[in-house]
Amino acid sequence: MNHNFNPESLMMGYGYKPELSEGAIKCPIFQTSTFVFKTAEEGKSFFEVAYGKRAKRPNEELGLIYSRINNPDLEILENRLCLWDEADECAVFESGMSAITTVLLEFLKPGDLLLYSNPLYGGTDHFINEFLPKLKIDTIGFDPDESIAEVKNKIKASGKADKLALVFIETPANPTNHLVDIESYKNLAKEFSSANHEVIVAVDNTYMGPIWQHPLKLGADLVLYSATKYIGGHSDVIAGAVLGNSELMLRVKTLRTFLGNMAGPWTGWLLMRSLETLKVRMEQQQSNAVKIADYLENHPKIVETKYLGLLTEGCEQYEVFKKQYSGTGAMVSFSIKGGEAEAFKLLNSLKLIKLAVSLGGTESLVEHPKTMTHASVNEEHLTKLGVTDSLVRLSVGVENYKDIIWDLEQALEKV
Numbered sequence: 001m002n003h004n005f006n007p008e009s010l011m012m013g014y015g016y017k018p019e020l021s022e023g024a025i026k027c028p029i030f031q032t033s034t035f036v037f038k039t040a041e042e043g044k045s046f047f048e049v050a051y052g053k054r055a056k057r058p059n060e061e062l063g064l065i066y067s068r069i070n071n072p073d074l075e076i077l078e079n080r081l082c083l084w085d086e087a088d089e090c091a092v093f094e095s096g097m098s099a100i101t102t103v104l105l106e107f108l109k110p111g112d113l114l115l116y117s118n119p120l121y122g123g124t125d126h127f128i129n130e131f132l133p134k135l136k137i138d139t140i141g142f143d144p145d146e147s148i149a150e151v152k153n154k155i156k157a158s159g160k161a162d163k164l165a166l167v168f169i170e171t172p173a174n175p176t177n178h179l180v181d182i183e184s185y186k187n188l189a190k191e192f193s194s195a196n197h198e199v200i201v202a203v204d205n206t207y208m209g210p211i212w213q214h215p216l217k218l219g220a221d222l223v224l225y226s227a228t229k230y231i232g233g234h235s236d237v238i239a240g241a242v243l244g245n246s247e248l249m250l251r252v253k254t255l256r257t258f259l260g261n262m263a264g265p266w267t268g269w270l271l272m273r274s275l276e277t278l279k280v281r282m283e284q285q286q287s288n289a290v291k292i293a294d295y296l297e298n299h300p301k302i303v304e305t306k307y308l309g310l311l312t313e314g315c316e317q318y319e320v321f322k323k324q325y326s327g328t329g330a331m332v333s334f335s336i337k338g339g340e341a342e343a344f345k346l347l348n349s350l351k352l353i354k355l356a357v358s359l360g361g362t363e364s365l366v367e368h369p370k371t372m373t374h375a376s377v378n379e380e381h382l383t384k385l386g387v388t389d390s391l392v393r394l395s396v397g398v399e400n401y402k403d404i405i406w407d408l409e410q411a412l413e414k415v
């Protein structure tokens with residue numbers, strides 16, 4: 001009898017064969033740079049597949065060659081990550097930035113146009129605005145208050161509509177939790193595609209994935225992660241991932257082979273360990289976040305709390321939320337009465353919650369986006385996007401929510 005197991009039931013053993021590793025229940029760390037071929041013919045055949053000289057035969061697995069091309073700790077991890085997003089293929093990278101820049105470099109060439117949502121993760125924003133122009137790649141960013149019709153007009157007015165090659169979206173936006181409708185931008189991409197020119201849609205799903213949002217199911221072509229965040233989940237490893245269909249992923253994996261920015265076996269092993277608890281961690285973080293957002297929303301010293309669980313029925317953002325998400329996440333941003341001084345007083349007064357950038361780990365973290373994660377973004381633009389002096393970002397961890405609220409309460413009293 002066939003049974004479709006849920007991803008969380010498969011995270012402990014999927015894709016690993018104990019009989020190939022002395023019966024060890026867990027996949028060992030294959031700390032090796034290269035793999036011995038049984039015969040020269042086998043080596044030749046492995047390379048034919050690895051370098052795309054021929055397609056894989058039915059049921060053929062890519063043989064192990066060299067750890068820049070493949071390694072069991074990466075392959076098994078990639079197979080497990082595919083389950084959450086129902087992707088054909090996955091490539092794991094040494095960082096989220098490696099995953100993002102490899103996609104940008106593979107799907108854009110000189111003369112092309114990139115469309116992207118604002119605000120973006122600071123590192124991505126920097127690469128797009130500081131590095132891509134050196135390759136003569138044009139870029140157009142769109143803001144939360146721009147309608148899709150306005151965005152289309154902007155593309156047409158640029159005179160480069162036929163050069164649009166990639167749409168890069170981050171939703172919810174960091175740190176404002178603004179939502180971008182993936183399906184609408186997939187339709188935009190189709191409108192600017194032609195028979196021999198397909199516009200690709202890539203979504204950075206770090207904030208809500210791989211549990212609460214599945215961009216591939218909503219029409220995106222590629223989904224990207226900083227696996228440093230929820231996937232790693234313990235603030236002890238830097239890594240990234242890209243997932244999509246076999247055709248696009250062959251391109252991503254081939255460029256990864258030649259840039260050499262794959263993750264190492266130790267990172268693969270750590271992330272496999274993290275995946276076993278991914279769902280329980282994220283669910284606990286979310287249930288804590290719901291209570292904390294509710295507490296902040298009702299606090300007299302807090303002007304506004306931005307949390308997906310606080311969106312109200314009837315608004316456009318709520319409609320996107322309902323269509324796109326199966327949860328409200330664990331990222332809460334809020335504006336404190338006053339400005340930077342009041343925000344800093346709060347940050348400096350916390351006892352349990354740590355003052356650090358990054359997110360998605362087991363411990364709660366707070367930061368001040370304007371002067372920290374988003375310090376490189378133009379100030380006027382930040383204000384327009386809602387990233388002000390009084391805005392604080394909180395990544396909710398797995399602690400007892402009562403302790404997190406106690407900590408916020410005692411710190412807010414000091415402000």
Ligand SMILES: *Cc1c(COP(=O)(O)O)cnc(C)c1O
Pocket residue numbers: 095096097098121123124170174204206207225226227228229238239240
């Ligand atoms: C952290 C982060 C990145 C960058 O990932 P690294 O693993 O730090 O390289 C990209 N996108 C988002 C949304 C992030 O939060």
